[in-house]
Amino acid sequence: MKLMEVLNEIHQQVLPSLGQGKVATYIPALANVDPMQFGMAITLNDGQYYGVGSYRTPFSIQSISKVFSYTLALRTYQDGLYKRVWREPSGNPFNSLVQLEYEAGIPRNPFINAGAIVVCDSLVSHFNDHERAFNEILGFIHQCSGDNSITIDEVVAKSEMAHGFRNIALANLMKSFDNFDNDVNTVLQTYFKHCSIVMNAQQLSRSMLYLANNGTDPISKKQLINATQAKRINSLMLTCGHYDASGDFAFRVGLPGKSGVGGGIVAVVPGKMAIAVYSPALNEYGNSLVGTKALELFTTKTGLSIF
Amino acid sequence: MKLMEVLNEIHQQVLPSLGQGKVATYIPALANVDPMQFGMAITLNDGQYYGVGSYRTPFSIQSISKVFSYTLALRTYQDGLYKRVWREPSGNPFNSLVQLEYEAGIPRNPFINAGAIVVCDSLVSHFNDHERAFNEILGFIHQCSGDNSITIDEVVAKSEMAHGFRNIALANLMKSFDNFDNDVNTVLQTYFKHCSIVMNAQQLSRSMLYLANNGTDPISKKQLINATQAKRINSLMLTCGHYDASGDFAFRVGLPGKSGVGGGIVAVVPGKMAIAVYSPALNEYGNSLVGTKALELFTTKTGLSIF
Amino acid sequence: MKLMEVLNEIHQQVLPSLGQGKVATYIPALANVDPMQFGMAITLNDGQYYGVGSYRTPFSIQSISKVFSYTLALRTYQDGLYKRVWREPSGNPFNSLVQLEYEAGIPRNPFINAGAIVVCDSLVSHFNDHERAFNEILGFIHQCSGDNSITIDEVVAKSEMAHGFRNIALANLMKSFDNFDNDVNTVLQTYFKHCSIVMNAQQLSRSMLYLANNGTDPISKKQLINATQAKRINSLMLTCGHYDASGDFAFRVGLPGKSGVGGGIVAVVPGKMAIAVYSPALNEYGNSLVGTKALELFTTKTGLSIF
Amino acid sequence: MKLMEVLNEIHQQVLPSLGQGKVATYIPALANVDPMQFGMAITLNDGQYYGVGSYRTPFSIQSISKVFSYTLALRTYQDGLYKRVWREPSGNPFNSLVQLEYEAGIPRNPFINAGAIVVCDSLVSHFNDHERAFNEILGFIHQCSGDNSITIDEVVAKSEMAHGFRNIALANLMKSFDNFDNDVNTVLQTYFKHCSIVMNAQQLSRSMLYLANNGTDPISKKQLINATQAKRINSLMLTCGHYDASGDFAFRVGLPGKSGVGGGIVAVVPGKMAIAVYSPALNEYGNSLVGTKALELFTTKTGLSIF
Known part of the structure; x- marks a missing residue:
């Protein structure tokens, strides 16, 4: 299946879940965000990218x-x-x-x-x-x-x-x-x-390619860190990237990832690509509710879990 | 036995323990204090007072x-x-x-x-x-x-x-x-x-008389708090006055009291008197080591425990 | 005021509170107890006793x-x-x-x-x-x-x-x-x-006289423990006798005491008497709700707090 | 590099570390084990296997x-x-x-x-x-x-x-x-x-192939669990397989694994193979000290980390 089809399918499947969860409320700037948004972007190591929904909407990466x-x-x-x-x-x-x-x-x-x-x-x-x-x-x-x-x-x-x-x-x-x-x-x-840095899903997926490519940005060819360091950051994202629901994310999604209370999540498929989702309503652990579902659907459909 | 004799006996008995324990070291002003000091003062509700050792040496009441x-x-x-x-x-x-x-x-x-x-x-x-x-x-x-x-x-x-x-x-x-x-x-x-207020043992014992007299200072006759409030503060000193060694103090001394890391301890004998001791070396719980011993000796000799 | 009058007054004053709180439910034998009961007994060191309400009703002392x-x-x-x-x-x-x-x-x-x-x-x-x-x-x-x-x-x-x-x-x-x-x-x-021992309030108040009399039962004249040990048990009851509401009990009642989930509480007035109350409905900390109130009224009316 | 060479190199490199760490001592049967042992075995999904050192020595898998x-x-x-x-x-x-x-x-x-x-x-x-x-x-x-x-x-x-x-x-x-x-x-x-089951490193590596092959044992072709379940067990081993040093193991080794206080560790390379090491002296977290080092060397040499 082509990645653009995968994204479109995911988009359709998560629509009914929009409205569940709650946006972060501890500061007004986050509390006033529209909870019904969803965007998802993928950037491959060769620079190709795919996006669906609000994938160009800027949000607080937290x-x-x-x-x-x-x-x-x-x-x-x-x-x-x-x-x-x-x-x-x-x-x-x-x-x-x-x-x-x-x-x-x-x-x-x-x-x-x-x-x-x-x-x-x-x-x-x-x-x-x-x-x-x-x-x-x-x-x-x-x-x-x-x-x-x-x-x-x-x-x-x-x-x-x-x-x-x-x-x-x-x-x-x-x-x-x-x-x-x-x-x-x-x-x-x-x-x-x-x-408080603001990015959109496409920028975020692009910015994580160095972790999908052993520490070297595959587009600029610039080495940002060495391969061992990149693997270690990935392992940290897997074991600790989602607060006290990190095990649950590893279990359901099976990719190194990091979430923010602004509703964003990034995930890395080592050797291949980086993915970013945005949907501001959070689950009880403070991670994007629909974003987590979307990533779970992604690895189920593509088999790209690291496990 | 007269109170002055009691104080003198206690003084003799605690001398060998001076040198045990450690003064507080988290700030230089406390770390540089001479650990070998000991003073003790009693003020009765009628204003009479007794003192022994460094009972007029000012220290940080903490x-x-x-x-x-x-x-x-x-x-x-x-x-x-x-x-x-x-x-x-x-x-x-x-x-x-x-x-x-x-x-x-x-x-x-x-x-x-x-x-x-x-x-x-x-x-x-x-x-x-x-x-x-x-x-x-x-x-x-x-x-x-x-x-x-x-x-x-x-x-x-x-x-x-x-x-x-x-x-x-x-x-x-x-x-x-x-x-x-x-x-x-x-x-x-x-x-x-x-x-950071500085007092000596005599001043401290004098200042606690309102707690030994149902909330009214017995010398100035001024009511500072009501009787119920005084009893409640005494009960709080008994149950909580010595950090995580409050039970031990109640057990050994049997009087409401409050300690400070400067080496002071005050204790109240309801209806009768207030007592203050000063000896800057602390036990493992942060309470004056020799001060606690002195007060234990005091209630043993006088039978003035509230229990 | 005479003690019998005090008890009668307390009885009248706590009646409206019966029905508040909840009996212990973790075993059927306790869950089935009538929550509307109240009894209170005092035994003086000279053996005189006073009782009110269900003071002869046996209950689980827990x-x-x-x-x-x-x-x-x-x-x-x-x-x-x-x-x-x-x-x-x-x-x-x-x-x-x-x-x-x-x-x-x-x-x-x-x-x-x-x-x-x-x-x-x-x-x-x-x-x-x-x-x-x-x-x-x-x-x-x-x-x-x-x-x-x-x-x-x-x-x-x-x-x-x-x-x-x-x-x-x-x-x-x-x-x-x-x-x-x-x-x-x-x-x-x-x-x-x-x-699982069963006693009534009168028996309980009688049985605690050794703690009100320096370790010696004042009626049989038999020394059960020494005076220091008696004081120490009293101090333990004051600081630890009511689980995680011990400070609150000391604060409100001001007497060494011990409660049980069967609804009983005993309290000691050193040198004078022991008191027992029974009322099976418990407050959120597992102590008799009405029993605690009754003892608070007792020290307020008599001034017999140790503080 | 061929796997047998990798194993031989690892064997040479870990020899100097034998003697560090401590065997489990809470039961005699484990306390009496020789701490100087080391064995390592790999079984590929096609059934080929490689072993070095005491890879046929049975031990308690714990x-x-x-x-x-x-x-x-x-x-x-x-x-x-x-x-x-x-x-x-x-x-x-x-x-x-x-x-x-x-x-x-x-x-x-x-x-x-x-x-x-x-x-x-x-x-x-x-x-x-x-x-x-x-x-x-x-x-x-x-x-x-x-x-x-x-x-x-x-x-x-x-x-x-x-x-x-x-x-x-x-x-x-x-x-x-x-x-x-x-x-x-x-x-x-x-x-x-x-x-208390006893296995050797070769048996252990062989027995974990179902987790390296989406739930189906690749040799008997029997499906033991489904693919999603296998991935989930792998994710659990990665996030929780080494007690309170699971993050450290993920960080250093980068493979799903599980250790036992008997000195064994198994690790899974999804899609490819399973590995078992045995060395009974444990590090401070209760995981085989030399076993962890050997697996770290393995992923460093082969690049087979999942990250």
Whole structure:
């Protein structure tokens, strides 16, 4: 079956599920999004792409940004990064302080909030400045996507900052355990800004090709990270990419992936392609409800699960 | 046996234990204190007092200040306060975030850090300003002690503020649960300043007489709180006054009491007197090691346990 | 005011609250009890007693039995007992395995289930046999109450045994940590049988006089434990006697006490008297709802709080 | 590079690491095993196999047995099984009661002890008898491996039973939450017996081919489960197969796998082959230390990671 047919079939099959789930409500900019949207895009390693529905509608990538910041930090610090952020599933909600306290301020993985915050802290240290750290992350996304027009939604960024008490708590808890080097507020600016980056499904699928191609962007031919690092990021997305429903996603979809509360999910088929879906209503674990269904249909129809 | 003899006997008996335990080290101002000090003072409801050892040496009262701020907040908000801070032993260390997260931002009691911070927040709200809130607490201590010379150690206050990441985390976590009204940093200034108040054992024992006399200071005859409130604060000191060693203190000493990491402990004999000890080396639970022994000896010798 | 008048007043005042709360439902024998009952009895150290309502109605004493087994074990092992069961409030439900696992199989106190089970294990070891251990506990209750007719409800005992999976879990968890010496099932027979002892409020208040009189039963003049041990049991009842509402009970009532899910509560006024109430409907923490109110009224009316 | 060369290279490279780690010591039968052993076997989907070192030395498969019992239960109950055992990484040690209590008796996944015990319970229910349930599991292993000689080590089974207090605790805790149907002791006999099955690395690699071939054993051509089920078991092995080091294994090795405290690990290369290693000294997480290294070398050398 051709990929465009697959996308069209999926589109038809998920339409009845639109309306289930709930959009994120902790900030107005996300709460006001139309929950009935659905878009899906695939980009192959050779650059061909396919899209269906609202695949060109920009949305807030939120936690999907953690893949980019982690890639940059891993490239910068290599194995040194593991002293500061571990690589195990957490078995707890994405913003829990409990495990962080029991485990002396070392976050379980870079895809829970505490882990991504410490990743941002490491980048602020490396680039000596929180604005430059953010610009480096954004520049890296420009590279990955081949699109320099991508930018942030300032309203979302400010709104996140104004409601980020729990993230401030996480950062200060890590600081109390000496796993935080810079001023909490400046690092959180980098963190919230990179969560507020806006992309559409097509841009997102394009930007993840380096993970489908052993660390080298297959279109620009530029090596962004090495093959081992790419495999490791994929393994992390598989085991930890969907908060406390990561096992469920691996079980049903069978692909490395990362979701955001803005309703986006990206998934990687190693050696072949990257996929992005967008549908803002979330399931009880904070992952796009229809997006997860669409990806489950995708691997069922194509047999492209890694398992 | 006369109380002065009791004090002298205790002094002799605890001398060999000086040198055990460790002074608090998280800020230099506490770390540099001489661990070999011991002082103890008793003030009776009729105003007579007895002292032994370094009972006139000023020290940082630290968490003992939580008794005063809680008294003031209880007088201000009465039963309304219990919606924001509960009255159960915590079964966890004094600064744990775990229970606070499981229990949706409502601290177990006002004598763990989170509880005292929310008490300070309530006072900042009531007095419309964090400096005024602190001044009201200090003024209340002046009333309780009949001594307007008591003030804070600014070096300790600044040092606490600079190392208070975990307390900032606690406050932000409560704010994320909507149990915090004011700006975190301003409330923490009130909190850290009132922890940095300096008193000696004699002043401290004098200042607690209102709890030994049903809420009315027996010397000035001024009613500070009502009898029910005084009994309740005493019960809270008994069940929660010594962090995660409160049961042990009740077991061994049998009096309502409150300790601070500066090495002070106060205890109340309802209807009769208040006692304060000072010895800066702490046991594994953060309570004065020799101070606890001295109070255990006191109730053994006098039979004045409430049980 | 005379005590009989106090009791009558309390009786009138609590009548409107009968019907609130819920009886324990985990075994049929408790679920079928009439929730509208209320009885209260006081016995003075001189042997005078007062009763109101259903104060002669027998009921299942359940966890109140833990006071007797602990007394016997403390008399047997003295300070050696603290290696196996600690004396801190738990901050967790009465039957939680969480804290027990974190704390390597040492229960926080003898009044949570795990603690009472390890106390029974120690008595089975000492008396070399689980039936004899139970008989020694029962014999001790006969001594304390001066009443040899007290016995158990076999139906309740069997029912408890048949539904005791969580208690079996607790015992096996302690065994895995080497804090359990005998066969789990035989020890649990001792445990469940002593929880199934049947007494009325008058018998219960009479049986606690040794704790109101420094360890010596004031009527038989027999010393059951020493004064220090008696004070320590009182302190434990105050800090740990009502599961995760112990602080609340101390706060509202201000007396050492112990409750059972059968609807009974005992309280001790050191030096003066013991009190027992019975009303089977429980509050959300598993303590008699009307019983707690009655005791709160008692200390408010008489001023007999220890604080 | 040919697979036999790969195995020989790995053998040489891991030799210096023999002697690190520690064998399991909780039962004598495991404690007395020679820690210096290493064996590794590969079986391809076409039946060809390769072996190196002690690849024919029989050992206790321990938790690897959970893959077989889960396969059988999934085939029996299909999606109905997920009501009783979930499919998320736990973020906790393999035998923790904490999470099980917080999550009301539903184990996180079938590869932690609680999960495997509930799987055995479901099989005892289905086969109406605990001996038959065990025999069905053993018969299934005979089918998967094409080898009817495989059996259990009775000494290990008895020893496990005699030291299984924590597992008894887990089972009783689930029973208290109504997630357990049969008598605890009989189910645990099934559980401990299937953990005591003895296999060598060659047999183990052969027996996992059905997971490398979409549920159908490629040699006998018999369909054991359907393709979706096979993928799901592979995803579970990837996210949950190595206790609280599952993320680390996915990260370093990049293959679905399952380890046992006897020192064995199996791994699956979907579509191609299954691999088994044996080396009894364990790392701090209870997984074979040298076995993990050998598998990491294998995917590094062959590029056969699924990522």
